[in-house]
Amino acid sequence: MTVSLCGCGYRDPTGGGTDDARVRSLLDAAADLLLGASCPACSRPGWGLCRDCTEALVMPVRVLDRGLPVPLYAACPYRPLLQRVVPSYKDDGALHLARPLGSLLARAVAAHDLPSGTRLVPVPSLPAAVRARGFDHAAALCAEAARVSGIPMARRVLRRSGRGRDQRGLSRAARQANLADSMLARDPGVPVLLIDDVATTGASLREALRALQAAGVVVVGAAVLADADDARSGQRIRRHLLVKG
Numbered sequence: 001m002t003v004s005l006c007g008c009g010y011r012d013p014t015g016g017g018t019d020d021a022r023v024r025s026l027l028d029a030a031a032d033l034l035l036g037a038s039c040p041a042c043s044r045p046g047w048g049l050c051r052d053c054t055e056a057l058v059m060p061v062r063v064l065d066r067g068l069p070v071p072l073y074a075a076c077p078y079r080p081l082l083q084r085v086v087p088s089y090k091d092d093g094a095l096h097l098a099r100p101l102g103s104l105l106a107r108a109v110a111a112h113d114l115p116s117g118t119r120l121v122p123v124p125s126l127p128a129a130v131r132a133r134g135f136d137h138a139a140a141l142c143a144e145a146a147r148v149s150g151i152p153m154a155r156r157v158l159r160r161s162g163r164g165r166d167q168r169g170l171s172r173a174a175r176q177a178n179l180a181d182s183m184l185a186r187d188p189g190v191p192v193l194l195i196d197d198v199a200t201t202g203a204s205l206r207e208a209l210r211a212l213q214a215a216g217v218v219v220v221g222a223a224v225l226a227d228a229d230d231a232r233s234g235q236r237i238r239r240h241l242l243v244k245g
């Protein structure tokens with residue numbers, strides 16, 4: 001039997017449903033008993049995002065205005081569900097969430113009318129942040145979106161130059177200044193779609209776009225998992241967001 005570890009369906013153990021759903025309920029109950037596992041969005045016992053939360057996150061792709069000269073699409077708003085799920089994934093080591101989150105991100109990728117040969121390119125995280133987490137959360141998310149969308153991911157197109165630091169706690173203007181000339185790019189020879197996890201002020205996306213265009217890369221657009229406009233976000237959200245940090 002193959003068991004998916006994410007995007008799973010929560011079912012009331014006392015209710016009806018298929019045999020598969022009953023097996024799923026038993027596995028969730030066992031995960032809760034043995035591991036204390038719960039849905040990161042609603043805290044129901046189980047492993048990974050429960051079905052209700054997964055379905056609640058599937059919504060029309062939104063167009064964002066972050067001052068980019070190319071189309072920018074987001075799969076979901078950051079609040080309320082993803083403000084709990086994204087920190088679990090990127091900061092608490094819930095790596096299995098890359099799959100459902102990457103599937104959502106793929107919806108924003110699919111909203112673009114992409115020319116043939118386009119590759120997905122993730123905004124690079126700070127090397128120190130990757131070392132601290134033990135994985136590159138943005139690259140993992142991009143890889144999953146590539147798998148689901150069928151648009152391949154190009155690696156090592158963008159990298160950090162060594163300038164810039166963790167964006168947390170910085171104002172909108174300070175973020176932009178902190179990121180100036182913080183990224184370098186190489187031309188993969190094909191059009192690229194820029195990928196990021198969360199769009200706050202858009203400063204990281206704009207810097208990535210600048211670096212790509214300086215290298216002569218054709219950028220056809222950008223896609224992010226979540227829209228977290230700072231103007232509508234509170235301190236609690238900013239504390240959780242490690243924007244490419």
Ligand SMILES: [Zn+2]
Binds near residue numbers: 044
């Ligand atoms: Zn849930």
